[in-house]
Amino acid sequence: MTDAYFQSTFADVPVMGIFRRQGLERTMQLAEAAWDVGVRIMEVPVMDSEDLVVLRAVADAARDRGLDVGAGTIVSVEQLxxxxxxxxxFTVAPGFDAEVAAASVARGLPHIPGVATGSEVQAALRAGFTWLKAFPAERLGPAWIRHLHGPFPQVRFVATGGVTPETAQSFLDAGCRVVALGSAFDNEEQIAKLGAILPRSAAATPPR
Incomplete structure (x- = not known):
C-alpha cells in the first residue's frame, strides 16, 4: 500500500511542502502558495494539540482541491x-520505529520512516518500506544519497531538513525522488528557483 500510494502521489512533481510550527495563518498561506505553483502534497509535523488544529485546517483545504496532507514527526503509536x-x-517519522511504521500502515496510513545510516535503511527495507526520509538532508548531503543508492538501489529517498531551492536540484540529481521545502514558498524569488522542478504542467493539473 505504501509504495503504490507514494509512487502515484509523487509521480509528476518531486517536491513536498513541509510546514513545521508556523502557526495556523502562516501555514495556510504557505500551503496555498505551494499548491498554486503545482505542489500536490505536503506534510504538517505534529508535536502538540495546536499542530493538530493546523493539520486539520490544511487537510480540509487540501481536500477541497482533491489533494492530500500528511502528518509528520510521528514517533509513537498513540499519535496515529x-x-x-x-x-x-499518510504519516512521516524522523526515524525508523518498526512498531510505529507497522501500526500506521495497519490504520490505512502509508508511512515514510526517517533514516540517516545504512543500518537504518536496511532495517526499513527489511520491514517493507522503500520510500524513506533522508533526514537531516542538509547534514547528510547529496553524496550520502548517491553512496547509499549503491547497495540499496530500490530505495526512494525523500530529502528533508535544510533543503533549499538552491540545493534541491543537487539532491534530485543524486537520486532523491522528492525534496521537501517549507519557507521557500513565501518568496517569489525562491519559488522561481524551483521552476525547473515545478513544471508549468503540474501547476495546471486539475485536482483529482
Whole structure:
C-alpha cells in the first residue's frame, strides 16, 4: 500500500511542502502558495494539540482541491488515531520505529520512516518500506544519497531538513525522488528557483 500510494502521489512533481510550527495563518498561506505553483502534497509535523488544529485546517483545504496532507514527526503509536481524525492521509517519522511504521500502515496510513545510516535503511527495507526520509538532508548531503543508492538501489529517498531551492536540484540529481521545502514558498524569488522542478504542467493539473 505504501509504495503504490507514494509512487502515484509523487509521480509528476518531486517536491513536498513541509510546514513545521508556523502557526495556523502562516501555514495556510504557505500551503496555498505551494499548491498554486503545482505542489500536490505536503506534510504538517505534529508535536502538540495546536499542530493538530493546523493539520486539520490544511487537510480540509487540501481536500477541497482533491489533494492530500500528511502528518509528520510521528514517533509513537498513540499519535496515529489523533492525526487520522485530523485528516492526515499518510504519516512521516524522523526515524525508523518498526512498531510505529507497522501500526500506521495497519490504520490505512502509508508511512515514510526517517533514516540517516545504512543500518537504518536496511532495517526499513527489511520491514517493507522503500520510500524513506533522508533526514537531516542538509547534514547528510547529496553524496550520502548517491553512496547509499549503491547497495540499496530500490530505495526512494525523500530529502528533508535544510533543503533549499538552491540545493534541491543537487539532491534530485543524486537520486532523491522528492525534496521537501517549507519557507521557500513565501518568496517569489525562491519559488522561481524551483521552476525547473515545478513544471508549468503540474501547476495546471486539475485536482483529482
Amino acid at each position: 488515531d489523533a492525526v487520522a481524525a485530523a485528516g492526515a492521509a
